[in-house]
Amino acid sequence: MRRLLSMILVPALLAGSTTRLMAQEPAFLHFTDMDGLPSMTVYNILQDREGFIWISTTKGICRFDGKHFRRFSINGLSSHDTPFSLMDVEGIPWFYNLAGDIFYIHHDSLQLFNVPKPHTSSTIYSLAVRNPYIYITWSNMEQPLSYRYNIFQPSENLCLQRGYVFLGLKENELIGYDIATRRMSFDVYAIDQQELILSHRLKVPITSEPIIEHDRFYLYSNGNYATIATNHFRIFNHCDELISETCLTHLFNDRIKYITFINGDEVFISTAKSAYIFQTATKSLNEIKYFSQYINTIFEDAFRRRWVSTTDYGLYLDLNNQAEIFTTHNSLLPTNEISSIKGIDTAIYLGHNNGTLTRYLPASGRLSEIWHSDAGRIRAIVPQKQESALVASDHGIHLIRLRDLSISSCTNFPVGSFKSVLSTDNGDIYLSTSLGLYRAGPVQRSGISCEDFIRKREIDSRCLTAAVSRGFLYAGTVNGLFRKEGSKWINVLGRNVFVTRLLNYRDSLLFTGTDGEGLLLIDNSHPHEIKISTAANLPSKHITSLCLIDPRTIAIGTDNGIYIYPIDGTAGFGINLRDGLPGKEVLDIECKNGMLYAGTTRGLYRIPVSRIRANSENPYLDIENILCFSRLKSYPFSSLLPYNHNHLRLFVTQRSLVSGSELRSYYRLDPKSAWTPFAGPEIDLWGLSPGKYSIELFGINEDGISSSIVSKDFVIDIPWWKSLWFNALLLTGIFSLGLTIAYTHHAKKRRExxxxxxxxxxxxxxxxxxxxxxxxxxxxxxxxxxxxxxxxxxxxxxxxxxxxxxxxxxxxxxxxxxxxxxxxxxxxxxxxxxxxxxxxxxxxxxxxxxxxxxxxxxxxxxxxxxxxxxxxxxxxxxxxxxxxxxxxxxxxxxxxxxxxxxxxxxxxxxxxxxxxxxxxxxxxxxxxxxxxxxxxxxxxxxxxxxxxxxxxxxxxxxxxxxxxxxxxxxxx
Structure with missing residues (x-):
């Protein structure tokens, strides 16, 4: 699936605005018609019991499983423009359009519900479903009238006494309020009994046209319920007594277009000018900052993720993890390639591939360029004493004073290009370069003495990183990991390994990132008995950076995203493009003040450490259909199959909404056999031998969360010539033939x-x-x-x-x-x-x-x-x-x-x-x-x-x- 982040797409939405927003933006996933959406204008969003997302658009409806948008169509519709949808209590999606067409999903296909209209020009004013009835209020008449239709016999209908706006089910009873009295009083009825259950007279009569088509009802777990009707938000207790009421009159001039509950605490409101989130607890109204004028609705799924439908810009998915991205499109970043990150005090310093150094102040949100060098990309930023920092670029060392941002530089050192810098507690500085590891420093208050800065070359192999652990100096080179013992350097691993990063963890573990062998965990608590293990399940074996994000967790940067590695051995998980990461190649990571920063080739990613979590969505798999094949034709599946119906094709439905192609699926033919992976929606089983089978399927997402196992039992019968009855018949025939031969043997001996x-x-x-x-x-x-x-x-x-x-x-x-x-x-x-x-x-x-x-x-x-x-x-x-x-x-x-x-x-x-x-x-x-x-x-x-x-x-x-x-x- 083609997926883009808001760092690319949100600016497109803002292009029509006269003021460009120069600030970080939420890390959204974005889906367009190129991903399979029927249309770039998306209306309503629903989620069924299996977790699939149903989407209505201007060009029909579709279902999203995380990988594909499956379109559903049917002949006979007056219009494919489908702005309205609802989910009944049985989990069946219903849809209707302005032309009065009603259709629903049944047995994985779209079915048209033909219902007689009161008048040929009638349109749907309000609709609700409570099996076995469907309730419709028709407009385009002097007074809207409500009808009840039998779903299984639509011609069997009942005209109700009043015209209603249907709110929803309360204690399994459909309720709605009277349209005729809505301007003066909020009168709610139990529809089937035609019984008034509450009447609330409005303090201020409504003179403008209230919202009708988008009135909503929300039932809380404690029995209370909330309604949005006649431009009022009200909360009632289970005894239908009013608890609170809020009038939305201050939005009347904005022409409210749509209202819906996001959850029990938040209500989405769309107007002609903007979009808002109404907090039900505080009664506060907050304007949505980003592309608010294009939003049609916000839907929160069962996994607390938010789907944002828009006009002309497709569908967005907010993972609700508070992640943000910074790019050249939405901020003052000079380039998107961020090669190094360092948090010093309350600021975040960013080194770029073009030699620019920028500073980000999280408290104010300010991002500014503070210095540029022609000495190549910035490789490292290392804090020093006296409120200064050492900055290493490809071909130079620079000292920056953080108070006034003044910089002194030394370039053209005859030591090759710089790779990283290690500053020890005793003031020594070790420079990893293309020509080896050099000892330098210390840095004086007055600056760097370029002539005396480089003191000694410690090792002459190309060095990329260095670290100190248990008093020993380690050098990571392209030829292996070396430890200095006295005046000698010992190859710790005893072989050639391309070491890219080192991280000392409590003087007991030395995390060693490599290029090609993943992450090596070196237990050096006993230096003379080093134990080496390898981190499993990494997204890549090419490690670019390491960072400790809490006392028991390491963040590992790779060329294919970030991996969160718990040191206690529990299961880790990844942060990748589907978590909002702007680019999969991570150049550096840094954790500061509870925030994780990741520099990529396509921008800066920031996420609160507390919101970093695995994709907890349990994948869903089910066998939708099975066909059996013989040599000539196909047959329907049954639990007992003839011997020659031994080619089976299974049609599998899968769902993992943010895993996409990273969802791995497996099957096996019996509980004792090995699991076999499969990728597509179909599994072909060829040439099955007679016997009993119990085929099992399951899926596992990118973070190791698996679905429940789905199974189907069946038996393939033995051929008729191997059956018991045939063999008994055959033996009987042979025995009879033997008797006949014995009887005639003497007379026919010579002929025989x-x-x-x-x-x-x-x-x-x-x-x-x-x-x-x-x-x-x-x-x-x-x-x-x-x-x-x-x-x-x-x-x-x-x-x-x-x-x-x-x-x-x-x-x-x-x-x-x-x-x-x-x-x-x-x-x-x-x-x-x-x-x-x-x-x-x-x-x-x-x-x-x-x-x-x-x-x-x-x-x-x-x-x-x-x-x-x-x-x-x-x-x-x-x-x-x-x-x-x-x-x-x-x-x-x-x-x-x-x-x-x-x-x-x-x-x-x-x-x-x-x-x-x-x-x-x-x-x-x-x-x-x-x-x-x-x-x-x-x-x-x-x-x-x-x-x-x-x-x-x-x-x-x-x-x-x-x-x-x-x-x-x-x-x-």
Whole structure:
């Protein structure tokens, strides 16, 4: 979601004003039509029981879940401009417009409520809902009249005796006051009983037109209730006795446009000129300072956050944390990039990236530029004695006297650029620079002696920070954290770590911020037994600043917001863009006088420490709908599903109003399985096996607050052929068949034997076919490995050549896979292509020869053999014999006739089986090889015990008895 802060958007609202407000502004979240709002003019805001926000605008209504604005529309409306809305006691949102259209939400869709009007030109004057009735007062008549309609049968209606302005429900009874007497008396009736429950005569009769459409009613927990009616604010006790009354006559000239209760203590009032907050306890009226002329309403949700609707400027969210921001748009900040912050006495000093130093006085709100330097960005501001402060910029050291703001400077030190400054209690000053850590000082009352200021370089590694803990000096460098012991520097961590910040906590913990490893907690209470731990759940591992905000809490600045880290180990939380932070990259943080200040690349952020809190909103998740899918269509979900409805799609509703995309959601299929994250509103569960399931979902926001677990139980039934009844039926049938066979066995013995032989032949055929099918993917797998090898070596030419030949082989395999037998001629063609591939693969490493006796060649087209019966043996020679031979490899394949059989001799001069066994476990490979094992098994099946077909493997040796290769003989 695109979200901007008031530091950018509020000035746009003020652009039309003749006077520019130069002061800090509240840190609001801002939502516009680019975020999904239907319109930039927003009217009413409601919140339902699940915590979703409902918004009515000039272009329809929408629901906000923290991430998306979901629009709801319906055909048949006279106008989409919807200024009025209400929530009934059952949590159903109702809406109506000036044209008299009434619509509501039912089963997550918008429904039009058609009601007969007294007159075609009638418009809605007042509306209330109390199931099963809806109450409407119609205008555009001589006297407004009220009707009661049955929600389920709108044509069933009752014209009430009076015209009412409906206030609300009191003790589950709808009450309203009489329009006819409103100028003289405030007469309130129980609507259904038509019973007068109170009558309060006005002290001063009303002569101007009172507010009607926006009258409000608020019920307190003690039974008292408040009303805003006829321009009066009144509080009554539970006995309907008036407790207090306030007339808003002093706003009559402003033309009051809208009034609503924010809560029991505050009332929002919008007029033609401005907007106000009326305090019910003190009866005080306070004008809203910011963009008040554009506000339509203020709504306080269940989490005490305030939603501000506006005309033409969208929707704002006030987190109600009293956070403020300072930018170049709303204050006198010279730049938005604030590189350093320091609170001294009652002032806050800000160092900027452009070398400017500004001072902010919280008591008066004054922000002023006090000095500018061309020596680079201001890196550190360190208070000194005699009401002075040391200011370090990139290329200089400056002493500023706080009383008169006079400054003396020393620049062009030959020590590199400055990074930070440490001032110790004994007056020593340590300067962290790009060339190391230097000891300097002390600063005299008269100023800085530039010639004598730098005394000694302590460490020569690039240093970014320094600290003193338990009397030891620590230096944080780009090469690690070092501690000075005597004249030596010891690497505390024992490794290279980019250290950015150090903070000493009570001489027991040294908080070490790093660039890349997050925050390291170094327990140095016993310097010789240092314990190191890492802070968890940080928003980033790049630490920019550290600050102690109270005795037990550390604020950690990162390049992705601020993390509040309790030292006692309790759960921490973050401050980020959704908390009003103007920019996610935090350059420095400072805590002073109960306020936390954060300098970012986009302005200054200030928040009371007491208002820093985690996002306590419990996320909401629910399974809105489930669809089941088979191969052809979708089906509605039920708790018992057929076996083939095992693809489920869950539609999940989620809500976390300020988490946005940082809401993390998880699901699991049963309580014993691991949680699986999901991001979208849909979860697809594919190929679920039969069984019982209890799918569970939950969400957790950015600060670790989780929702309740939502679950849905269902069962996927087993297939019918695995069911108990089918198996019982099957066993019964088998038993009956057995009896029949036994009964007829003697008479049909010989025929059965013949049938058995046919069956065995078919079985052997099927087994052989299965083994053949097993060979096809085996060969393709090995060929693809060869192509992958070429590509990994970036040998594109050979890869393309190999791929072309491999394509031809694949086509031959697919053609032959449909056949039980192929001709020997085609098999030889296939083997020639295969050997060409292997020759291309091994290049000049192996000499390959294939020869065919003329006698075989003459009848090769007539001889039928099983497909892919020879290639695995040849492949085995390459893979396990010749692969391990460096050069001079020879591979021979020869076809010849031996009697009525074809003999295929495959011979190689590889390393032999024994050597291959030593290299890669020949026997294990041989026995588990799919190609060899399948070939042997196929030959056995085809031979059918006649010993006419088979495979012999002979180990060859040389004159010295050493392995000299392998000869494989296939008899076909």
């Amino acid at each position: 034997e013949r049938r058995q032989r046919q069956f065995q032949d078919q079985l052997n055929t099927f087994r052989e076919k299965a083994l053949q099918n097993q060979m096809n993917p085996h060969f393709m797998f090995n060929a693809l490995n060869a192509i992958q090898s070429f590509l990994s070596k970036n040998d594109q030419l050979n890869a393309m050549t190999y791929l072309s030949k491999f394509g031809k082989l694949i086509r031959m395999i697919f053609e032959q896979s449909k056949l039980h037998k192929v001709t020997l001629e085609n098999e030889i063609i296939f083997l020639r292509n295969y050997l060409e591939l292997e020759n291309l693969r091994f290049r000049d490493k192996i000499q390959i020869e294939l020869s065919v006796d003329p006698q075989v060649e003459f009848i090769a087209s007539e001889i039928l053999i099983p497909p892919l019966i020879i290639q695995p043996i040849a492949e085995n020679s390459f893979k396990h014999g010749l692969l391990h031979k460096e050069s001079g490899g020879i591979f021979k394949m020869h076809f010849s006739m031996e009697g009525s059989h074809v003999s295929v001799v495959i011979e190689d001069n590889g390393v032999g089986r024994k050597k291959a066994d030593q290299i890669n476990g020949w026997k294990r490979i041989f026995t588990s090889s799919t190609g060899i094992a399948s070939t042997i098994e196929r030959l056995k099946i085809l031979d059918n015990g006649e010993n006419k077909m088979g495979l012999d493997i002979i180990d060859l040796v040389d004159e010295n008895g050493d392995p000299a290769g392998t000869r494989s003989i296939i008899k076909l």
